[in-house]
Amino acid sequence: MNEGSNQYASKRKKRVNRLKKTIISLAFALILLPIFTSIYLVFKVTDLNRTIDSLQDTVDELYSLYPVIERAKAVSEAPKVNSEKEFFDDQDAGFNTMEYVHEPARDKKHKVYLTFDDGPSLYTDEILDILDEYEVEATFFVVGTNCEKYPDMVKDIVERGHSLGMHSYSHKYSEIYSDMDGFVADFEKVDSIVYDICGFHSGLYRFPGGSSNTVNSVNMNDLVTYLKGKDVEYYDWNISSGDGGSGVLSVERLVKNSVSDVEEYGTDIILLHDSYEKPSTVEALPQIIEKILAMEDTEILPITAETVAVHHIK
Ligand code: ZN
8 A cells, every 4th residue: 555655656756757847848948949039030130131232232233234224225215306305313322213304405516514423532633634634624513521521622623613513411311311301401511511612602403312313201392492492403414324333334334324325415414423432433534525525516514503404303
């Protein structure tokens, strides 16, 4: 009887121990599972981020080629008598739905405007020398933060006869296009920096990403109306050199992108960049100028208040 009860007690103890072990194992599993899951997810997220980065690079590459493809398409598809043309987005903003812009009757001469965005930078000086060499004047849409770094360059641009336009203070879409207040604060900053350096208010503006950028959460027409109230005209472009993408394009490609459609429009506003990461633009510039100057009935001019503005939005 005693032995039987001992056996029973020992079996019971074993069962209790097993149960205890099971409960402890379960508890461990419950604690460890989220830890391992978290670690796995961290790795997965890192991996996905890498994939996104590489996809972004591919997309940037494609964007840099986009103007070429689209222009080729536009040229072959456009009815010859149509005075309306397709325009292209900024490289650094991505592309969206094409808009059509009405172009006024063509003048006798093709007017070509070389525009340099995102500077000044250490390349601006070299660009100014090249422009001097060919005796042509261009337009520089400067970024406020870079004006603070290179105020003498800003002065130089003006003193050497070029037009100076504004291209925001920060060039950060998240700040400029967050809301109307964000845009106004950014505009006032760049406007006052230019005024402090040059002693005048520039009447020219170029939206980062162009007026057709898709990143803004504000109504672009409100921003345009605000600029109009400040007596400021904005200028997009109808020819993109393609130097705004993340990859560096070859000199040949830049020249081809910049000049192949000149003479297609009455007014050609060519988008180039004089930011510090664009050395090939400097290299391509002499050829771009030479090829344009060699075209019959074509002249290179700086943008002024009289220039027919090219707008991506209606
Ligand atoms: Zn820009």
